[in-house]
Amino acid sequence: EAGVTQFPSHSVIEKGQTVTLRCDPISGHDNLYWYRRVMGKEIKFLLHFVKESKQDESGMPNNRFLAERTGGTYSTLKVQPAELEDSGVYFCASSSRDRAHEQYFGPGTRLTVT
Amino acid sequence: AQSVTQLGSHVSVSEGALVLLRCNYSSSVPPYLFWYVQYPNQGLQLLLKYTTGATLVKGINGFEAEFKKSETSFHLTKPSAHMSDAAEYFCAVSLGGADGLTFGKGTHLIIQP
Numbered sequence: 657e658a659g660v661t662q663f664p665s666h667s668v669i670e671k672g673q674t675v676t677l678r679c680d681p682i683s684g685h686d687n688l689y690w691y692r693r694v695m696g697k698e699i700k701f702l703l704h705f706v707k708e709s710k711q712d713e714s715g716m717p718n719n720r721f722l723a724e725r726t727g728g729t730y731s732t733l734k735v736q737p738a739e740l741e742d743s744g745v746y747f748c749a750s751s752s753r754d755r756a757h758e759q760y761f762g763p764g765t766r767l768t769v770t
Numbered sequence: 771a772q773s774v775t776q777l778g779s780h781v782s783v784s785e786g787a788l789v790l791l792r793c794n795y796s797s798s799v800p801p802y803l804f805w806y807v808q809y810p811n812q813g814l815q816l817l818l819k820y821t822t823g824a825t826l827v828k829g830i831n832g833f834e835a836e837f838k839k840s841e842t843s844f845h846l847t848k849p850s851a852h853m854s855d856a857a858e859y860f861c862a863v864s865l866g867g868a869d870g871l872t873f874g875k876g877t878h879l880i881i882q883p
Contacts, residue, residue: 659813660813687868689870689871691870691871691873697875698774698873698874698875698876699814699860699871699873699876700873701870701871701872703870704868704869704870706868711868712869712870715870747813747814749814751868756867756868757802757819757821757864757866757867757868757869758816758819759816759871760816761806761813761814761815762813763811763812763813764813
């Protein structure tokens with residue numbers, strides 16, 4: 657069974673540009689989460705999808721961040737326009753409906769905004 | 771609101787020595803507790819979890835943790851450290867179910883030969 661995959665693994669963009677991160681959860685997992693770790697700080701929750709619906713987006717920093725999960729499969733997280741403080745590692749995780757508390761994480765996307 | 775405190779951003783132990791990584795939490799309701807490990811250039815891997823029932827939980831790679839409600843702690847231990855245990859370890863708490871996780875800042879475990 658394939659794990660959670662994320663693309664790209666690294667992205668370097670200039671301030672003001674747009675970046676889109678992609679997450680493919682484990683097949684059949686209804687729950688999908690985005691987290692972010694800014695350097696030197698803890699991993700922070702951004703939002704949670706149940707299938708294609710946003711269940712909790714309380715951790716989204718501001719309206720420059722837009723997450724989608726069309727069709728309830730893969731998800732994208734778009735940052736537009738990117739700011740320096742958006743640099744960090746963005747993790748995606750997924751869990752099944754039956755064992756919702758067991759989240760499986762992807763390897764993360766390291767975003768650097770210069 | 772929940773929070774997690776991991777004592778020590780770096781912990782160094784000798785190979786074969788006891789590993790003890792500390793985690794204290796605060797939660798308004800009985801928490802679900804987790805330890806994750808991140809090896810270099812990899813994602814987070816679930817080591818072990820406490821949901822309900824037995825307070826001593828065993829995980830992968832010989833690690834275990836004990837939930838102590840009176841101390842609001844969930845410390846991670848391993849009797850004998852191995853070089854392959856060198857990684858960053860994260861303690862996390864949730865309200866249960868499908869809720870998002872609240873993480874501590876992480877602890878780098880360094881194994882001295």
